[in-house]
Amino acid sequence: MRPPFVYHPAYSAPLPSSHRFPMAKFRLLHQLLQDQGLANVDQFVEPLPAPRRWLELVHEPRYHRAFARGELSHQEQRRIGLPATTPLVQRTWLAVGGTVLTARLALEHGLACHLAGGTHHAYPDHGSGFCIFNDCAVAARVLLAESRVQQLMVIDLDVHQGDATAAIFADEPRVFTVSVHCQSNFPLRKQCSDVDLPLDDGLEDDAYLSAIGDLIPNLLDQVRPDLVLYNAGVDPHRDDRLGKLCLTSTGLLNRDRLVLDACLRRSIPVATVIGGGYDDLNPLVERHGLVFRAATEQARLHGL
Ligand SMILES: [Zn+2]
Numbered sequence: 001m002r003p004p005f006v007y008h009p010a011y012s013a014p015l016p017s018s019h020r021f022p023m024a025k026f027r028l029l030h031q032l033l034q035d036q037g038l039a040n041v042d043q044f045v046e047p048l049p050a051p052r053r054w055l056e057l058v059h060e061p062r063y064h065r066a067f068a069r070g071e072l073s074h075q076e077q078r079r080i081g082l083p084a085t086t087p088l089v090q091r092t093w094l095a096v097g098g099t100v101l102t103a104r105l106a107l108e109h110g111l112a113c114h115l116a117g118g119t120h121h122a123y124p125d126h127g128s129g130f131c132i133f134n135d136c137a138v139a140a141r142v143l144l145a146e147s148r149v150q151q152l153m154v155i156d157l158d159v160h161q162g163d164a165t166a167a168i169f170a171d172e173p174r175v176f177t178v179s180v181h182c183q184s185n186f187p188l189r190k191q192c193s194d195v196d197l198p199l200d201d202g203l204e205d206d207a208y209l210s211a212i213g214d215l216i217p218n219l220l221d222q223v224r225p226d227l228v229l230y231n232a233g234v235d236p237h238r239d240d241r242l243g244k245l246c247l248t249s250t251g252l253l254n255r256d257r258l259v260l261d262a263c264l265r266r267s268i269p270v271a272t273v274i275g276g277g278y279d280d281l282n283p284l285v286e287r288h289g290l291v292f293r294a295a296t297e298q299a300r301l302h303g304l
Contacts, residue, residue: 007115013087049093057141080127099135106271117273118231120162149226158233158275159243166193205251233275234287256294264302
């Protein structure tokens with residue numbers, strides 16, 4: 001079986017062409033997966049916008065209302081770094097719905113992948129670093145509230161610490177947070193995940209893969225989650241404009257294989273989100289395609 005891929009055409013909301021966030025990457029990724037033969041048209045599943053009651057399991061009503069109405073303060077707006085236009089507000093609610101859907105599909109099929117998500121710098125009452133709502137945190141709270149799962153793990157391998165996710169679940173034993181990130185990267189002030197692995201600048205493939213090669217399987221054995229939410233951010237890549245690690249594309253692909261294989265060989269369902277990545281669109285979208293390649297291959301290898 002091919003894993004379900006969650007996508008909505010509205011994900012790539014228009015931004016001013018001078019804006020540094022690569023908003024077109026979602027649409028281009030959707031195209032690339034088809035061009036590379038990694039996805040059939042009927043493999044894509046479209047989400048609905050997250051209902052407000054889901055969002056409010058994590059976010060304060062004041063915050064999401066102010067965002068939707070364009071009433072955030074100038075400072076709040078600047079901290080997010082994205083303009084609250086109507087298309088952007090719509091895609092933000094859709095992307096949260098998309099991660100919840102991806103998590104549900106992962107429980108059903110063993111593996112599912114989202115062509116968005118991983119906005120891990122969004123706190124209950126404010127956004128930060130291109131992140132408005134914390135999609136993985138909302139998905140975790142929705143599934144716990146519905147008693148679909150008893151124990152979750154968030155594995156965040158984006159180059160930036162999953163600071164808001166760590167803070168949101170600091171007192172929630174049912175959500176185990178793991179962040180492997182570059183110590184010197186944003187955010188300056190780190191939070192405490194259940195397990196943090198801060199890495200030095202310039203780390204390359206072999207050292208990176210040996211750092212996570214024992215860690216991830218051991219944590220899965222200890223925690224035995226009912227579901228893993230995997231942030232496969234590609235900003236640890238050596239050419240990324242914001243990240244300071246030095247992985248190659250092969251290194252990222254092997255990282256994704258390692259995580260997915262570790263989950264699937266333990267029969268732990270896994271939902272992937274694409275996380276961050278900052279470069280020219282073509283190489284960037286190629287990099288985001290890697291986790292879908294790993295997922296397609298691992299689904300086959302594990303007989304899903
Ligand atoms: Zn990042």
